[in-house]
Amino acid sequence: MLPIDVSPTVTVDDLGPAREFYTTHLQGRLIFDCGWYIGLKFGERGPTMHFMQRRSPDQPAYQGGLTCNLKLENAAKVEEAHQRVTEAGLPLVMPLEDHPWGDRGFCTLDPYGVALYVYVEIEPSEEFKQYFV
Template identity: 75%
Template sequence: MLPIGISPTIVVEDLAPARTFYTTHLDGRLIFDCGWYIGLMFGENGPTLHFMQPHSPDHKLYQGGLTYNLKLADAAKVEAAHERILKAGLPMVMPLEDHPWGDRGFCTLDPYGVALYVYVEIEPSEDFKKFYL
């Protein structure tokens, strides 16, 4: 199997927080909304993220432990995103800083506790260069 795309779907009780959070804070655009399932796209033809309410006993509600890595085009965009998140009063799980593994980033949480790690690649430290394949 060779997928040509991967788009995660998070199962939650209430979709309203996702609609508001991702359109307000991450410039997501609703591309599908049937009431119990929504799809959001980031950018013109960028990545998508989906949320749905459970429709069978097999659809368990999201229980946490997920991190999305949101790579931005440049450091200025990361700085602007950081400022926007701070002004909105959203939780800051990790402050904006340079990391020796090769990125500059910060981490916040969405309304469901999904961690959103926003970053741009930078030169890794000598200690971390050996880990890149």
């Protein structure tokens, strides 16, 4: 199997917070909305993310533990995103900083507790260069 794309679908009880959060704070554009399932696209050719409302009580809702890494074009875009997140009062679970593993980034949470790690690649420290293949 060789996928040409990978996109997460998060199962939740209410899609309203996803519609609001991702269109307002991450400039997502709805590309599909049938009432119980939505698809969001970021940019013209960018990635997609999906949310699905539970269709039966037996279908488990998201319980946490997911981190979506959002790689941006450059450091200025990361700074702008950090400023928007901070001004909106969204939670910061990791401050904006340079990391020795080779990125500059920060982490916030969506309304369901999905961690959104926003970053740009930078030169890794000598310690971490050995781990790249």
